Amino acid sequence: MKTKIILLVTGLLLLTGFFGTSKQALSERNVAIYEKALSLEDTIDTGFSGYVFSAVPVRFFAGDADYVRKGDTFVKQKPLFQVLAATALLHEGNYTLIVPTVEMMEGVFSLLSPPDTQYTDTLHAAVLWHEGFHAYQLENYENQVTALPGCGAEDSAFQPADANEAARALFMDGLKALHQAVNEEDPQKIRTYVKTFVQLAEERDALLPEETQAAERFKETVEGTAYFVEMRATEAMGEDISAYTDLPAFYTNGPGKYYNSGRMMWMILNKLDPVRMESYDFSLPLRTIMEEIAKE
Amino acid sequence: MITLIQHGLQERARRRELFVFIALGLLLLLFLGSGNAALSVNGEPITGFTMLFPVIMHVVNATLCILALVLSVHTIPEEYRRKTSHLIWVRGISQPAYHFSLALANFLAVALAGLILYGAVGLYLVKNGEGARLGALLLSFGMLSINTGIITSLTSVLSIVWPPLVAGLLSFFVLLAGILHPVLEWVSYWFDGWTASVLRAVLRITPDLDAIRSMATGLIQGTAPDWHGLFTALLWLYGISLLFFVLRKKEA
Numbered sequence: 001m002k003t004k005i006i007l008l009v010t011g012l013l014l015l016t017g018f019f020g021t022s023k024q025a026l027s028e029r030n031v032a033i034y035e036k037a038l039s040l041e042d043t044i045d046t047g048f049s050g051y052v053f054s055a056v057p058v059r060f061f062a063g064d065a066d067y068v069r070k071g072d073t074f075v076k077q078k079p080l081f082q083v084l085a086a087t088a089l090l091h092e093g094n095y096t097l098i099v100p101t102v103e104m105m106e107g108v109f110s111l112l113s114p115p116d117t118q119y120t121d122t123l124h125a126a127v128l129w130h131e132g133f134h135a136y137q138l139e140n141y142e143n144q145v146t147a148l149p150g151c152g153a154e155d156s157a158f159q160p161a162d163a164n165e166a167a168r169a170l171f172m173d174g175l176k177a178l179h180q181a182v183n184e185e186d187p188q189k190i191r192t193y194v195k196t197f198v199q200l201a202e203e204r205d206a207l208l209p210e211e212t213q214a215a216e217r218f219k220e221t222v223e224g225t226a227y228f229v230e231m232r233a234t235e236a237m238g239e240d241i242s243a244y245t246d247l248p249a250f251y252t253n254g255p256g257k258y259y260n261s262g263r264m265m266w267m268i269l270n271k272l273d274p275v276r277m278e279s280y281d282f283s284l285p286l287r288t289i290m291e292e293i294a295k296e
Numbered sequence: 297m298i299t300l301i302q303h304g305l306q307e308r309a310r311r312r313e314l315f316v317f318i319a320l321g322l323l324l325l326l327f328l329g330s331g332n333a334a335l336s337v338n339g340e341p342i343t344g345f346t347m348l349f350p351v352i353m354h355v356v357n358a359t360l361c362i363l364a365l366v367l368s369v370h371t372i373p374e375e376y377r378r379k380t381s382h383l384i385w386v387r388g389i390s391q392p393a394y395h396f397s398l399a400l401a402n403f404l405a406v407a408l409a410g411l412i413l414y415g416a417v418g419l420y421l422v423k424n425g426e427g428a429r430l431g432a433l434l435l436s437f438g439m440l441s442i443n444t445g446i447i448t449s450l451t452s453v454l455s456i457v458w459p460p461l462v463a464g465l466l467s468f469f470v471l472l473a474g475i476l477h478p479v480l481e482w483v484s485y486w487f488d489g490w491t492a493s494v495l496r497a498v499l500r501i502t503p504d505l506d507a508i509r510s511m512a513t514g515l516i517q518g519t520a521p522d523w524h525g526l527f528t529a530l531l532w533l534y535g536i537s538l539l540f541f542v543l544r545k546k547e548a
Binding site for chain 2: 014015017018063100
């Protein structure tokens with residue numbers, strides 16, 4: 001009898017501790033990151049005046065639950081989809097920003113990245129702006145974005161580009177021309193660099209299947225603009241943006257490199273034609289706009 | 297019951313597995329701590345105290361958990377095979393008390409091995425100028441003992457109802473899934489469909505041994521424990537230990 005009482009009391013104490021310590025709220029760290037991202041709204045210049053970060057519905061994915069922003073607080077809900085991805089998803093009629101908690105992102109980073117690299121709170125705040133931008137893109141320009149050739153292409157579409165040595169070299173040369181254009185102030189010189197880029201890009205296109213070309217143009221357009229917003233958010237937080245602006249030292253496989261080339265194309269348009277940039281509606285790929293600039 | 301535990305502990309001290317594991321653990325720690333190990337993640341070498349210490353704690357955790365399994369898997373079946381159990385029953389000791397005492401003796405033997413390995417960890421801390429962290433070593437040892445407690449009790453209760461091979465394999469599966477919990481969790485988020493469902497089911501039915509390892513490491517590094525994770529692990533230990541009072545050996 002005495003043993004049973006001890007066991008029962010122990011069990012009750014453990015259950016009390018278990019339920020007493022279970023998380024009902026989003027961690028303070030994530031709340032602080034979200035508030036930090038919100039605070040940038042008055043200072044950040046994304047180039048997209050319609051993008052209001054605070055207007056984007058947001059869900060933090062914490063593995064066993066989602067924390068959904070309702071008014072000024074985050075409410076615990078059943079996860080919308082249990083996949084580790086920062087993205088924009090149509091939910092209850094609105095495109096919602098869904099992002100893993102910073103703790104989860106740190107976990108992934110610690111498993112996949114070199115030991116001396118860290119996933120920072122600042123980076124997470126910038127990622128919120130990036131993914132929030134996708135929600136804005138789809139909320140306002142869904143028809144244009146989905147009509148772009150290359151929309152919905154799988155990552156395998158980029159393999160022919162990565163497997164072709166000449167295409168790899170031409171991509172790096174093109175990136176260098178874009179980088180020079182971004183760092184140039186004289187419009188005439190910028191156009192010269194853009195012409196060089198377009199020339200190299202056309203030479204490269206001849207080596208690649210149409211499906212790959214379309215997938216590249218799509219990524220550059222949709223992700224390049226979002227990556228630009230992410231860079232601007234980082235800059236607005238007073239952080240070093242050299243990780244965004246430095247010319248990559250080597251070629252990387254996969255779609256990540258198009259974020260950077262797209263970002264540079266958007267920055268060039270920013271310099272050469274701010275009026276056109278203001279009215280940009282994603283109906284034309286950024287590469288096509290570069291081709292038009294080269295012809296001017 | 298104390299006599300049973302004392303006797304069990306003396307028997308375990310005669311088992312060569314105990315010393316083999318202590319020696320292997322010490323050798324691994326010596327190898328890692330000497331700075332001669334060429335470890336790398338994604339091509340980046342793991343050097344220096346902050347990078348190497350968590351790896352050392354992984355080794356200590358895995359060594360002690362495997363030792364707990366190896367010591368426990370044969371203990372109860374062996375007692376019944378020797379047909380000495382009737383000597384216990386005539387003394388009025390119940391089956392649950394007998395099984396629990398045998399498991400507790402195994403747990404203490406593993407704890408003894410753990411103390412020796414922790415001694416080596418302490419030396420590593422001092423050698424790296426981190427002597428100030430020695431105070432947290434005992435707390436960390438207590439924390440890691442939850443894992444060895446879970447594996448000891450799980451293997452023991454499984455060996456009450458199943459032959460050693462089945463009990464050992466099941467326990468090894470739980471041990472592996474427990475140590476790889478964060479990796480499995482991450483992979484489960486990477487997939488959808490049945491792969492994710494199977495992985496999530498595995499995560500639900502296995503204790504997160506890595507969370508305890510992480511807290512034991514964190515205690516030494518000055519990080520506050522995740523209380524919910526601690527209570528979850530203690531509930532696992534409690535739940536499995538309750539099975540000692542439920543499961544009975546048919547031969548008795």
